[in-house]
Amino acid sequence: MADVLGGSFRDPAGFVYRHAGVVYRxxxxxxxxxxxxxxxxxxxxxxxxxxxxxxxxEVPAPADAAPDHAKTLRPEAVEFISYPYEWCFGQLRDAALATLEIQRRALARGLSLKDANAYNIQFHRGKPVLIDTLSFERYRExxxxxxYRQFCQHFLAPLALMHYRDVRLGEWSRLHLDGIPLDLAAELLPMRAWLRLSLWxxxxxxxxxxxxxxxxxxxxxxxxVSKTGLGNILASLEAGVRKLRFEPGGSEWSDYDAEGSYGDGGLEEKKAVVARWLGEMAPHRVWDLGANTGDFSRIACEAGARVVAFDVDPGAVERNYRRVREAGETALLPLRIDLCNPSPAQGFAHRERASLVERAGPDCVLALALVHHLAISNNLPLERIAEFLALLSPRLVIEFVPKGDPRVETLLATRPDIFPEYQREGFERAFSVYFEIEEAAALPGSERRLYRMLRRAHRA
Amino acid sequence: MVGREQHVRPGRRASCSGSDPVAPERFGWVFGCLGLLAVAVLAGPAPADPVRLAYLDPGSGSFLIQALVALVAGIAVALRTYWEKVKSLLGLSRGAGGGSGGDTPGDDG
Structure with a gap:
């Protein structure tokens, strides 16, 4: 039997495995x-x-099926498996409401969800969808x-903490894989949270x-508990979830003015060059690193790619997600990732939740207006950055923002310049170790340059 | 609580309409005292009961609290419904109907 996938080995009702690149249940x-x-x-x-x-x-059983095999299912492929600690507030909230709606409909048809695990929800074509077909059991009067406990731990507690304390507490799901312990949440939430009957x-x-x-x-x-009572519980949970909100305000990037970084025509030229290169490469899957609210991600979507748009700022990811929901976009998934500390392999035996790199598979990575944050704000050597990007994807579109650029000057304003390599030649030298530079383009009105690179064969 | 079931849907609607000044949420502490009483009544040593083989361990505490939540939420839903009725009688209603969240009940397959 091939490759039982992590996170699916706890349920005796069945499991998920991959065979020849296809996922089966x-x-x-x-x-x-x-x-x-x-x-x-x-x-x-x-x-x-x-x-x-x-x-x-339903598909025929494999030749080596175990004696307790009953059925083999081939679910529709989900483009990218993401985890609650990578979602913005709105994604977790929508996943919670979807779970309650599924349970409401299940009860009406004589079934019930036997788990309310946030990891069973995935964003598929822009919307939260339950991917665990075996999450249902027959309802017993x-x-x-x-x-119920799992729903409160996986959804209600983190959403309440994000609403009442700080939206960054969403990252805590990475620490508590079975959701936030309720006594911990109860201890940390302020008194005013208990004015809400549902939360109390x-x-x-x-x-x-x-x-x-x-x-x-x-x-x-x-x-x-009667069935009517279960309906009341669902109504109470839903009322609690719906009252919880997050408004992305003036966080670091969510009100970032892209225009300000470029001179006359610079931003238009950048968009035109990126669109042209993406059109020529025609990638199926693109990762946009440092995507902000997804302007360039959408250029990749227009070029026909399915895009995962990563940003470190919860406000930017929230805004990007709202754009997805409002426009009904199906090819774009915004996620929150800190590239200096991306999601690790986690859970039992490190096998339940995959690391970011294990889930990589883009044909092309966009790294626009990003490298100076990694190299200067975070002291990462250019060659290490190139090595990491080469690990993710064979193709790269990257922007180099040199010293002298107002953004870089801001980063250097309060610290000594310990980055002698951080100039155009040093950048090209470091990236040439892992990539072949196919094309470069200067952006008018600034010293910034765009590069189109192809990973060297022996670095694959 | 006769007829509680039919109050569930309108209650859900009312709860979805944003910052509605609905009374039951303000009664948190009243229900709280009621709840504490119920928890106290439910507490105490419990004989072992053959629970069927479950994949998730829900925890006894999470099972016991549900009876209480079901009861209190039912009362809240009923009160909210009557409050909406009173408001509509007084002409204060902000318009009946109006689905929310796209979860209309009529799109059955």
Whole structure:
């Protein structure tokens, strides 16, 4: 059996594996009745139609199928697997609302979500979609929602912390892979959060109840919840989520004035050159590093590519995501990444959540107005930057912003210049170790230059 | 709570309309006391019960709290619905209907 994918080995109902580059999901015998209920109830068709669940087709079993094999599914491919700690506030909020909507529809058809794991939601064609087809079980009258705790930990607690304390607390999901512990969230949230009935019950009282009943089994009679009651719980969770907001204000980049960095016609020329090169290369997949709100990402989309737009600033990613949702864009995924500390391989045996590099596969990387932040703000040697970019992609479109440029002068204003290599020749020398420079273009009105590079064959 | 089920949908709507000055949210502490009482009643040593083999461990605390949330949220939803009715009778309603979030119930497959 090929390559069981991380994050799918906990569920006895089945698992996900990759074979010859295609992702499959095996349904085990033990998961088969619930899977069949999903299909027969009409819930599958309803959720796929509403773009809330990934579409799949049943395919013949592989020759080496295990004895407990029941079905093999081939789900529609998701372009890029992203994680909650890489999402902006709006993405986590939309994923939460999608999960509640799925559970509401599932209950109406006699099923229930057996987990409410944020990692089961992926952004597919611009929208949050459940990718775990085996997340459903048949609903049993009177049973509480088994995934209630997980929903609160994966969604409600981080959203509340981001709303009431600081949007950067979204990064904490990277530390707590099964969501933010509720007692921790309850301790950190301010008193005014408890004026919201939903947050007070689902986070604070919930945490208190967990502490009080830790380790003890609950009698079935005390945990009985009617279907109407489950609907009320969902309404309460939804009310809580909908009240939580984040407005990207004056953070570092979200109000960044790109025009200001270029002289007359410089920005137009930059857009024209990037569009021309992308048109010639015709990449299928582009990563835009330091994408800000995605102006150049969209040029790549127009060239026919599917684009992941990374930025370090939560406000910029939020704005980019709102542009995606408002315009209904399907080829662009904004994500928050700090390139100086990109997502590592995590979870049990480092196998559950892949590192950024493990998930790489773009045909082309855009690194526009980025290199000075890495080299000067973060003291990264140019050759190390080139090495990292060569690890990601065979093609590179990169902008060099030299000393003397107002942006670089700002970065150097409060510190000694310890970067003798940071000039055009040094940049070209460092990148030539890993790339062949195919073309360069000067931008009018500034000393900035654009380069189109191809990775050297022996560096692949 | 007769007829609570039919109040769920309008309640959801009301809760989605942004910063509505709906009363139940302001009653947090009242419901809180009620809740504490309920938690106190539910607390105590519990006999082991054969729970069916679950893939997720929901935790006893997370199970017990749900009965309470279901009850209180039901009351809140009902109060909110009556409050909307009172407002519409007084002509203060900001327009009936109006879906939210694109999750219209009528797009069944």
């Amino acid at each position: 095996q349904v085990n015998d033990v998961g088969s009745p619930d899977y069949q209920a999903l299909m027969d109830s009409g819930l599958y068709a309803e959720l796929v139609k509403a773009a809330l669940l990934i579409r799949h087709e 009177g049973e509480p929602w088994v995934a 019950m689902n986070l604070k009282l919930h945490a208190r109840s967990q502490r009080r009943h830790a380790g003890g089994a609950a009698p079935a009679s005390a945990t009985r």
